[in-house]
Amino acid sequence: xxxxxxxxxxxxxxxxxxxxxxxxxxxxxxxxxxxxxxxxxxxxxxxxxxxxxxxxxxxxxxxxxxxxxxxxxxxxxxxxxxxxxxxxxxxxxxxxxxxxxxxxxxxxxxxxxxxxxxxxxxxxxxxxxxxxxxxxxxxxxxxxxxxxxxxxxxxxxxxxxxxxxxxxxxxxxxxxxxxxxxxxxxxxxxxxxxxxxxxxxxxxxxxxxxxxxxxxxxxxxxxxxxxxxxxxxxxxxxxxxxxxxxxxxxxxxxxx
Amino acid sequence: xxxxxxxxxxxxxxxxxxxxxxxxxxxxxxxxxxxxxxxxxxxxxxxxxxxxxxxxxxxxxxxxxxxxxxxxxxxxxxxxxxxxxxxxxxxxxxxxxxxxxxxxxxxxxxxxxxxxxxxxxxxxxxxxxxxxxxxxxxxxxxxxxxxxxxxxxxxxxxxxxxxxxxxxxxxxxxxxxxxxxxxxxxxxxxxxxxxxxxxxxxxxxxxxxxxxxxxxxxxxxxxxxxxxxxxxxxxxxxxxxxxxxxxxxxxxxxxxxxxxxxxxxxxxxxxxxxxxxxxxxxxxxxxxxxxxxxxxxxxxxxxxxxxxxxxxxxxxxxxxxxxxxxxxxxxxxxxxxx
Numbered sequence: 001x002x003x004x005x006x007x008x009x010x011x012x013x014x015x016x017x018x019x020x021x022x023x024x025x026x027x028x029x030x031x032x033x034x035x036x037x038x039x040x041x042x043x044x045x046x047x048x049x050x051x052x053x054x055x056x057x058x059x060x061x062x063x064x065x066x067x068x069x070x071x072x073x074x075x076x077x078x079x080x081x082x083x084x085x086x087x088x089x090x091x092x093x094x095x096x097x098x099x100x101x102x103x104x105x106x107x108x109x110x111x112x113x114x115x116x117x118x119x120x121x122x123x124x125x126x127x128x129x130x131x132x133x134x135x136x137x138x139x140x141x142x143x144x145x146x147x148x149x150x151x152x153x154x155x156x157x158x159x160x161x162x163x164x165x166x167x168x169x170x171x172x173x174x175x176x177x178x179x180x181x182x183x184x185x186x187x188x189x190x191x192x193x194x195x196x197x198x199x200x201x202x203x204x205x206x207x208x209x210x211x212x213x214x215x216x217x218x219x220x221x222x223x224x225x226x227x228x229x230x231x232x233x234x235x236x237x238x239x240x241x242x243x244x245x246x247x248x249x250x251x252x253x254x255x256x
Numbered sequence: 257x258x259x260x261x262x263x264x265x266x267x268x269x270x271x272x273x274x275x276x277x278x279x280x281x282x283x284x285x286x287x288x289x290x291x292x293x294x295x296x297x298x299x300x301x302x303x304x305x306x307x308x309x310x311x312x313x314x315x316x317x318x319x320x321x322x323x324x325x326x327x328x329x330x331x332x333x334x335x336x337x338x339x340x341x342x343x344x345x346x347x348x349x350x351x352x353x354x355x356x357x358x359x360x361x362x363x364x365x366x367x368x369x370x371x372x373x374x375x376x377x378x379x380x381x382x383x384x385x386x387x388x389x390x391x392x393x394x395x396x397x398x399x400x401x402x403x404x405x406x407x408x409x410x411x412x413x414x415x416x417x418x419x420x421x422x423x424x425x426x427x428x429x430x431x432x433x434x435x436x437x438x439x440x441x442x443x444x445x446x447x448x449x450x451x452x453x454x455x456x457x458x459x460x461x462x463x464x465x466x467x468x469x470x471x472x473x474x475x476x477x478x479x480x481x482x483x484x485x486x487x488x489x490x491x492x493x494x495x496x497x498x499x500x501x502x503x504x505x506x507x508x509x510x511x512x513x514x515x516x517x518x519x520x521x522x523x524x525x526x527x528x529x530x531x532x533x534x535x536x537x538x539x540x541x542x543x544x545x546x547x548x549x550x551x552x553x554x555x556x557x558x559x560x561x562x563x564x565x566x567x568x569x570x571x572x573x574x575x576x577x578x579x580x581x582x583x584x585x586x587x588x589x590x591x592x593x594x
Contacts, residue, residue, distance in 0.1 A: 095386060255334060
């Protein structure tokens, strides 16, 4: 393992992220904040939704922001660099094992997802206040959840970015990402699906469910949520499976 | 100490489309069995063995789709061979990839510069991937930017660079970590004549520091003036190998006269063979003949009268002097540009 090369690649990704900071910021936060404003302020303020919805919504918004930052940060450059600009070849020729280049991408994606989560919390709180009741009762569990969520997003980005054809990016958003958000228990708790028993079972294959429910369990435990043990196990499983799939796909793309 | 390059019996069959830069291969279809769809099998290398000496400028010459880019791909860890072996120095390319990557610098056929960075940052980060210290990488980047006449554009994003500038920067990047073996895939394709001469100068200069250079080209002049030894490859294997001078000398007679007649008879070909200085006569389709001979223009009157006597009117003559183009034609019956 060549740590110098690994660190240099991370430095390169940090440098590029810094250069595109404003664009990244708008791309990551504008949509969730508009959603927070409309549903948390307008709908609650006008009495169509109960005041408690503000607190219920926040964990879901954090989950969406983190997951899509991570997926976007890893998948989009990989799709472009492998299929179009071939930019990644410079790093594929660096003196480091090919799998480590993929792992570097995952670490960079995780860091971006964590930063997105940490920024969206105060931003959403600013838009929603007053009346948001967050309490981090178990900080270590919370930390565990957000690290697993960040890892899931980056590994998901790796698997998608190395599997999807450039001309199918639109399809990826329509067919994978949009249903994932709407069936991801982001805007409602999982327990709200109990009147749709089949759907309630079916959404359990959606990793975003565990991200939203995990954040709900650790930030707003006063609402019903999935057991934290189930959440941690499921996230860990998704992380591992997506990492293995992603690494395999990456190596297939890297060597013809 | 200079490092050599060796391949032994390399074979590569693509079952999907070959990577960019190795496109344009001939396509063969494997037999369909059990009602399955026929699978596209694209053979790119067919038992390619090369022995490139340490400190030599070696050229791979061949038409598009001959297997040049695939050979470079295998030697630079980017294409896994179906069978056979490749070594950089004493290191097996596929067993000691990281070690091999330290020793090589690669200039791809199509620029693959990091579009998110400026020209200078591209060089600096590249050196950082190779563990070169900050002071040294800054110095080296400045020197290479100056050498490649890019200093003025050093702090601009490369997105707006012209093709020639991107190519120069790609070469500078490949030299940043001072590799023992420099690979250049079609380095002068798309370059203007001035830049091409600068490029050749730089390749020779780099070679003088004891480095090995392997380049691919289908440009005769480049192969002739830059390379110390050449392998002419076609359909994935070597068809001729040697110094440019020796290769050219191996063409029978040296001169090639491509003749075209109104009509042509077997008798005519036999009589052409008997002319003084003619070494070899080959029928080229139904109305033409390729004549390899020791002399060029002075043969024409004799050929013309011979043709007139046998009732075949000479309609076109093209004379070329000893060249690698003729050598390729002699071995394959096809022109390099076909």
